[in-house]
Amino acid sequence: MTRSIIQFIVCATALLLPAGAAWAQSRIVATVPFDFQVPGGHLPAGTYEITAGTSSNAHLAIFRNTDTSGTNAIALANPFTSGPGQSDQPHLLFQCPEQSCYLTQMWTGTPGEGLQFLHKSSDRGLARVTILAKKR
Numbered sequence: 001m002t003r004s005i006i007q008f009i010v011c012a013t014a015l016l017l018p019a020g021a022a023w024a025q026s027r028i029v030a031t032v033p034f035d036f037q038v039p040g041g042h043l044p045a046g047t048y049e050i051t052a053g054t055s056s057n058a059h060l061a062i063f064r065n066t067d068t069s070g071t072n073a074i075a076l077a078n079p080f081t082s083g084p085g086q087s088d089q090p091h092l093l094f095q096c097p098e099q100s101c102y103l104t105q106m107w108t109g110t111p112g113e114g115l116q117f118l119h120k121s122s123d124r125g126l127a128r129v130t131i132l133a134k135k136r
Helices: 002-022
Strands: 024-032 036-038 041-043 046-054 059-065 072-076 078-081 091-095 102-107 113-116 128-132
Touching (some): 024 091
Antiparallel strands (some): 024 046, 059 072, 078 113, 091 128
């Protein structure tokens, strides 16, 4: 387990190093009232400061639980652009099939730009939940 964590950190760092000064980031804060999944981990309910970073070769979201400084995760994401009518309000979009919730999209408040997280889950019993956030 420890070896897997170290390998993941090394890979994430390797992705970020070539980007240098080209690293652009947005930060939002959201309170999620339920446990949820992101690619790379399971996170408990709480208030999260989420930093979305984009460079020429990596799209990452870094989750830091502000309630308990010990719950953190890094998730790879795909850039996602919105169509007409998409809110510019920062928010998180979850899909909740049966008893689990998965973060599927993050909108930082920059018009038309977001991140999409891919999960292996079925759409059976699907509920969509949107959590509004504040831009930091």
